[in-house]
């Protein structure tokens with residue numbers, strides 16, 4: 001009993017002291033909170049608006065930078081997805097209706113070479129060149145001729161405009177050397193040599209053929225009989241000089257493709273007549 005009385009007395013003495021202590025602590029804490037709340041505020045706001053101002057432009061810059069690769073990214077896969085798809089899609093439709101108009105291009109005094117004309121050439125063993133597309137049939141024609149004991153030789157095939165001009169100049173110089181005036185020499189040369197841009201040789205489809213051995217006449221007669229089987233025609237026949245404007249050239253053959261060649265040779269036409277018939 002005594003022990004509990006003593007304990008109660010001790011508690012009653014301590015209590016006011018503890019309450020005073022707690023009040024002091026509360027006041028100190030309140031002062032600290034007020035100070036601490038006020039001082040960070042302005043500096044924080046400044047820092048916040050500062051960083052906000054910095055991060056805001058940074059954000060559009062980032063999103064701008066993000067849209068740029070994003071913008072090009074879809075293009076790249078789309079482009080790279082299209083390019084592999086395009087060949088497989090376009091090749092089958094373009095192959096069947098192949099443009100064969102190149103076989104029937106007319107080149108003469110009135111029909112110069114098409115503007116910007118180019119041709120993919122195939123070099124032959126003797127250094128001559130032809131349109132690469134006629135090579136397989138040309139080779140077949142030579143193989144069959146040789147099998148028949150005929151040995152054709154390509155004396156002249158593709159000519160550039162520069163080469164055509166050189167040939168014309170050589171003819172003119174030759175006539176001038178014989179005492180002709182330049183005008184007369186040029187006039188005479190132009191009856192035998194085409195003006196650059198109007199020679200069929202510039203197409204890569206014309207061949208001047210002679211015999212590799214023996215008489216060229218045997219080669220020419222075999223070719224007149226057989227050339228159409230390989231897509232070639234005798235381009236300047238003796239009886240068509242008035243139409244072609246070129247004197248008879250038994251050596252000059254022109255590729256037009258097997259279909260046209262068959263009709264032209266069987267009906268005894270020249271290319272100008274054949275093309276005139278086909279015009280609408």
Ligand SMILES: [Zn+2]
Nearest residue numbers: 206207208252
């Ligand atoms: Zn020729």
